[in-house]
Amino acid sequence: MELKQSLAPRKGLRLAVALGLLGALALGSPAQAADLTVPINEDHVGKPATYFEEGCGSDSQLPDDLGADEDGWVFVLPGGNDIFISVSVTFLDEDGGEHAEEGTVVTTGGSGNLKHAYIITPAGWTIKEASAVIEGDSKFFNVTHTCPGTPGEEEPSSPGEEPSSPGEEPSPPGEESSTPGEASTSPAGSNLPVTGTPLTIALVSAAALAAGGAALYMIQRRRREAQDW
Template identity: 40%
Template sequence: MTRNSYYSLPPLSIVHDTGEHMSKTSSPRIRAGVRVRLAAFTLLAGALLLTAGSPAVAASTININPGNVPTTAAQFTQNCDPNLGGGPFANEDVWVFNLPGNPQTSGTFQSITATFSTPTGTVTRTIPTDPNSAIVNNTGTSKAWIRLPAGWTLTGATAVISGTADFFVLTHTCAASNPRVNPKLVLTKTGTPATGVRAGDTVVYTYTVTNQSTGTNAPITTITVTDNTVTGITCQDTSLAQGESTTCTGTYTVTKADVANGKIVNIARATGLFGQQTVPSNEATFTVTARPAPPKQASLSIDKKARVESDCREKCENDGYAAKGDKIFYTYRVTNTGTVAITNVTVEDPTAGPVVCNSTTLARGTSTDCHAVKPHVVTSADVKAGKVVNRAHATGTFDGREVVSDPVTVTVCIRHGKYDDRHDGKHDGKHDGKDEPKLPVTGDDSTGILAVGGGLLAAGALLLGASRIRRQAAIRL
């Protein structure tokens, strides 16, 4: 009997005879039977309406029991159930998940999304949409299974269910019958700084070594990293279990050849031991770009000052000018304005004579102070010229070639301009060969004669006046 036949009603018998038969159909007994049938039909219709109007249970997403992950199939409880994926299979693992509890309350699986760590990276698989997977709901609780390559590691999973369960579990696995053992090391490499390095800079290389073996849980030991340009590489760990990683570091000093090449490209490889078997990693490369060296420039600049020192400091004007016999002291500052070191730095000054410098080797951007050994003494020729003009330049050596600065000129003016005998020291009758001789005297000296004549005239006038006074006095007497 079906669910629908369980709620079916017996057919109604209605008598259509006349007379006495009609009296039978209208009897109280018949009317009571009709009411019973109507009541049953009403109850059935109400039940169907309530069932149709009840809301469906909303789906929810739950996580796998965190105690079940991470794990490989070979590390978990083994059960190769033919109703749940079967097995064992060569080089394939079967994973079986369970939703504990009564399906009427806990619910059933609608889908499972599982995350695995694999030798090529992280992958996700979905049950039941991926191949070789299914959901099974006829074994007491809701279960799901999937068949995957051997050696993968389950790292997490979520499930969409129809019930109210809080979590689900990995119930068992069926590991591969004869998994292919594949010990494997993977190496990656970076360098810091990666751009703009110059000769003498230090590049720090970082290497990451990962054990991505499959089909085995045995570790890889005695791990080392070699690099065709970097030496002295050290690793934090030298033994790695399946899925583990370690970091190694090494340093390299940039050379002029690297800069000339414009970049540094080096190759590294990790190796380890799987039992007695040597396991090499992939080759890892990294490129560091170099900053081109600036063009070599050898150049010098010179600055010059003059200081006047006078013997008549208290009598002469304090105006910074020079006079005959004054001393002029010259000082210089030579600066390396190029990009390379310059040696044998000197100052050439024909007027001042020999010059000495504090340093004769200048790195780029540095300076040295120099001074003339002897001061220049102002001569009559300088006075006559009205100024002392001094010109100097610096020289040095780079790579066997002479480096010459632009010349610098300092002019010291002579007080009161050109040479004047009235101002610049009259001669004492001696000629030293340097000063100009006095000009010879020509013609009469009328000034002296006029002076004498004036005196005689004055005396005569006084005598004449006195004689007149005496005469007047004599006449009165």
């Protein structure tokens, strides 16, 4: 009977110690931080890539093969231990069209800290709005730097090629334009009278024949008058 009574306090002591250890572990373990959605810094909305500090290449969290007509955008969280889960940005192109882009989260060097993200766009776009899902306490995120490109231009025309005059239509193949002041040639088989030297000769010949006939008539008339005399 005395043995049973001595064991009871020991069981109670062990239970109290176990509960104390569990409580200590619960209080000592930090609570898992919930994901937080934050906007971009308002001062960075509507700005082109040329507005920000320039940084290009892998040392600036961007690909090395960035095109000359592309903009590279790099985003950062201001909190030292905060990390990106995702980044979503809506851009406006030069014509006002909207384009939704997702960022690529990258580390800084070999630190493994996921506080940077980048997006590649055609040159000349601007940010309309942006948000990010993060782990941490940051209230917003920033554009830390960009690698601006040059908007593409239309290809020039081939050397020596001149644009045609407005309203000018090309001549059909094989057809030559007439020279101003040059008389056109009559079509073959035309019934129009032939002008020029042949007609002049005919008129002169007719006049000569008429004159000869008149002279002969006068001679014959005089002979008759002489005979009658």
